[in-house]
Amino acid sequence: MSSLRVLESDASLPQVRAAIADTFAGGQPVAPLPADPVTAPRVLAMLQPDEPVVEPDAAVIVSTSGSTGAPKGVVLSRAAIRASAEATHRRLGGPGRWLLALPTHYVAGFMVVARATVAETPVEEVGRDLAGLARAVAATDLPTYLSLVPTQLARALDQPELVTALQSVGAVLLGGAPARPTLLRRSRELGITVLTTYGMSETCGGCVYDGEPLSGVEVGVDEPDSDGVGRILLGGPVAFSGYRLQPNLTASTLLTEPRRANVPGPPPCSGPLTPDSRRLPTAGQFAGATPERRWVRTNDRGRLIGARLEVLGRFDDVIVSGGLKIDLAAVERTARDWPALGSGEIVMLGLPDREWGTRLVAFAETPSAGSVGADVTADLTALQDFLSGRVARHERPRELIMMPRLPRTSSGKVDRQRLLADAIAEQQR
Template sequence: MDRALRDVPAQAGSLLASLPAALAGDGPAVRALDADGPGAPPGAGARVPADVAVVVRTSGSTGRPRDVMLTADALRASAEATARRLGGHGSWLLALPVHHVAGLQVVVRALLAGRDLTTLAPGPFRPAGFTDAVRALRTGDGPYYTSLVPTQLVRVLDDADAVAAARSLDAVLVGGAAASPTLLARAREAGVRVVTTYGMTESCGGCVYDGQPLDGVDVAVDAEQRVWLAGPVLAAGYLGRPDLDATTFVDVRGRRWLRTADRGRLDDGLLHVLGRLDDVLVTGGVKVDPLAVEEVVAAHPLVREVCVVGVPDQHWGQSVVAVVVTEGGAQPSLVELRSSVAAVLGPASAPRQVLVVDALPLRGPGKPDRRAVARTATERMNHHPPGPATP
């Protein structure tokens, strides 16, 4: 059996109006589409398997839209496991777009908890708007939760009133992109109860909290450091893409696993995500982990955000470039940053250029768009190329 798929605007109100029936199986499955996103694919208005409640559009890293089918059971399993990990069902502040899985899950959690959903005022994320929304949230019953991406957390921590508001929450989930240890330490020192999350649309969003899998979720890392996930939170598959289903959802000894594109390691059962498999840079024949370089650069007192990319280089193949957002647009010392990175990771990982920008281009709910960052870095480097240097 199957059911209809209905497209709704990517607004909390529209989703809340359709989601209860979709989860209960009494109405069509829903897909929240961003008005500024890609149009409906061929076959829009198609039908989906009867157990599918929500379809989430994701472009992934390729830029080609994919429609991920999430069942009602998977969404409930994720929401219930989150409630158990955080200390009970609570009231949620929606600060993320609902056409991405992190925002969708905030709506699902509030709905299953039987709580009213508090939302930010329309428009760009502003610390003052966050502060006002937290005040409104706290007029209801606790515990109180929200979910942010790292760029939003940076803005919160730069505003004293927003920090006080965040400190009043029982948990602030941080995911969607890697949060540097420096940013997390800064938040915790400010008294904000941050919980890091790892997951993707295909796992109903975050399914590993602070390195520990949620109840029912299993994590494995293979010989090439690829992360694999299993459990009741996995998606049913991709709408109209059996080719992707066959390579992404793999049966291993009778159990269905999600084959991710991420690198990681397990230490005493804790997952440490090391970045994407295809993000590794090669400079002078040496592999460089951009996420590891970002962690060192992010510790610089002037740096607020950083994305490390490779730029084509006639001497080294790829030149390691750190693109940063800094306090007041200040220019960090290249010599100082190269020395810091080299001391921790070796000279090959040291950036050959540090470029200051007003903001990092983003994709999805808050991931740095590495392709766009690399294009910006390449254009800037072509105009002001550095001279050859020894590793």
Template sequence: MAAGLPGGRELGALVGWEREAVLAVSTSGSTGSPKVVLLSAAALIASAEATHARLGGAGTWLLALPTTHIAGVQVLVRSVVAGTEPGVMDLAAGFRASGFATAARTVLATPGPHYTALVPTQLARLVATEGPGLAAIRAFDAVLIGGAATPPSLLHRAREAGVNVVTTYGMSETAGGCVYDGHPLDGVKIRLDTRGRVEIAGPTLALGYQGGEPFGEWFRTGDLGRITTGGTLEITGRADDVIISGGENVSPQEVERVLAAQPGVHEVCVVGVPDDEWGQAVVAAVVPVDPDDRPDPDVLRQAVHDAVGRFAMPKRVVFLGQLPTRGPGKVDRAAVARSFG
């Protein structure tokens, strides 16, 4: 961490524990004001080593994410720890399957395992059609997917296409992904508090937020989850995303899972908007697979009725060309809500 920190603080102004930091990274701010997370070298290295241990050994990485976010930074850290030269995709013109294939060519020519990390939107573009992008992604030994919830239909499609997808859960505060395919990396511990919020401890935990107090042993996330009898962590939503409509608590993620499984739905985001009658009305923004052949809104609403209940049915469904995002592929829920006027 150099003399200039986000927020204008200088290195000399840092206190005790903050001086251990080697990296200051901003959160995406997708659910509130961005914060600056301070990470130690020990946390970054622990994350990289645990990742390699889980995937089957150190290898060569392709950087296809911006390094302004922890997921991109960690590709570089893992490369340093592995002693390999990462491939770097040119993202100046945006993410394209052809550009990914070109950047992957050099990486895949090196000996040993080959890895990359993507957000769901990037994976969706690569598996959309047969071509060099899909051929390239199939050749990687593991493709880490994180930064946002991945629709089950996309995971199924990618795995059916021969892509070795590994889902990751984590955040800047945990030095990136620390739970792979629902199971913590070595040394990482997870638990749920009395409200069902996910708490995380272990060597990958950040020091704390810039200008705040240091983290303790456990970091309480804003995510709700459950742990299955087999020890698998399943994220069920955000604690601050719950929609209260007509006195009923509605989990937008639960409604999204139902809608995303319907024919003709590519992506979906469910939010609550102010409503004089209901307090909050459940509404859904849907990106169709084919803009010229949209699914019937009434069919979508009925699917939610049957799977979740009448109280969770979207009062309105709008169709968008794409969902607005911020950060590393996270859906901007505030922007989605504004689309309903």
């Protein structure tokens, strides 16, 4: 057992890198705190730093963003972090200079620093607004890598100097939220190398790039329906060790004793398939297994198309309105191509309704003056007209709320919990 070292929210990049190097050398596991004054006390209370860390080989405890619930402490081992970093570099063609544009208290930003530390290559902070990107790209002959969330990339595309800098980046890893097809298409047409990433804190961040798992990572779809859609399972050495002081939650999420599952063929793997690769895990049995046999039971729906994973949304993204089911994620994906959005975000949520039980409400960001979409009519009728023929009639939102900016967590994700709570409170006034 080890004691826990808390990294304060004002820790500098050199301090974070030194802490990672120290824990890899056998030092204390670390837990970075978020800078947000509201979130930080909640994360600290969840961590209970006076309690020992019981997971062997623990390197870091990262907190989940809390965008869909209370934050959890995800324990990542040295072996998992190293496996993730090395697999990422293999996919990208080798180590390079990493550029930091995300907070290090969440897994995406932390792994930027960890990859550089594992590979013993430079890492430089460029700011969440990418203000330091052009200088950083010009200052090195090494390949440069950058992790962003879609909102950052969308805003950067409206700034010619950032587009020029992004064209020189070896790879932009895009994750944290689904990316609109129009954003990906526009980026690639501009000559920017963008890789979409899928993963979570429990898998050391992204472990599936452009639908294909990294080397050593296995993907399965458990209990698929007639369309092949089921619960996504992610396996391999990148899997986490457990949730901080939550053994029951760990037992239901971290699965390591395989079983036969109703899966059409073996899960795809970019590395060699093992003799047991056709077998998927059963819940609650994880004691004594090796890290390579660990699987993470996600809350995401998806299907395998050949050797590629298509992520379709979360299991809690389905509401019932007027007796009919609505897949919020599917409607969101379609609505993201609405021209009035420009580079803004749109979110679909279900609000309590006396007549319908739950009614579908769209929350969208108002495009700034002069940006793409600013000259397009943005009202409920226009949105419904756009969705007509693209989604079923009952899947069109009954209300549209435009906002200058949707609330976000410090990791950059739309804070759906806060958005829903504020909307319900406003409705009850």
